[in-house]
Amino acid sequence: MSTSLLLLVVIALLYTAGIYLVLDRSLTRVLLGVLVLGNATNLLVISAGGPFGAAALVGRAPEPAMSDALVQALVLTAIVITLGVAAFLLSIIHRTWTLDREDDLTEDTEDRSVRRRLASGEQVDEDELDTTGCEATSDTDDERARSAAAGGGS
Template sequence: MSMSLVMLVLIALLYSAGIYLLLDRSLTRVLLGVLVLGNATNLLVISSGGPFGTPAFVGRSPEAGMSDALVQALVLTAIVITLGVAAFLLSIIHRTWTLDREDDLAVDAEDRSVRRRLERDEQIDEDEFDTTGCESTSDTDDERAARAEQAAPAAATGGGT
């Protein structure tokens, strides 16, 4: 049995709505997005699990007419996982509401400073290497190499005294 077109469209709509809600900065919408994505996944697993049949009790009907019990177990597991993630997100929403009296995530000043520091470090790394990927010869690198060459013979002869 193939999946019906209506079920396929419903699953696609649920996935797109869940992802849309998940990308918002409001934690309540993120929670709703996770719940919608969980339901879309459950529908996808059920509809791709094969034809519906009689209950999977041995001896009640022929094995060819039974439905697959693995699909039902996977959906039950997915429901429990979605419930756990929802409980975790609810606790985060409650904590955020208790502290800030809002559920929108604001851009933190510390996040901005870390981002600027990373961009500055990347710029320094790019300046140390030329376009071919080899290290460029700057005065500081030459000075370090000269000091290393002077220190190596002095260490080998016992400190130069």
């Protein structure tokens, strides 16, 4: 089977454009990137599925002349998955727009401070961070010492 060189170039361009859009901070562009990646994947599966043939109905054509029905099932499944991911991203975009009136993801201030501390060579201990990744502000050194003395701390 020989796949058209033009089709391979189109698939490569779609993957390139999709990855470029997914790496942007705008959630709308991320959604468009996911949709483009889904279409590129569908084209790749179809082109890798073999030559086109007759419908996969027994008795209509000889078996070697039939096209593979698995390719069609995989593409249909990929379309449904892409639709589900798009719906999820649309709900995230709607929630972000409702709360912030913008769809750009901004950098978290805590991420910036941790990155600055790591760049300066300062050690960032895991016990300084709570489960959400933010610095713990409720425990003071005295409270930690009391809980350690009571046998409840590290």
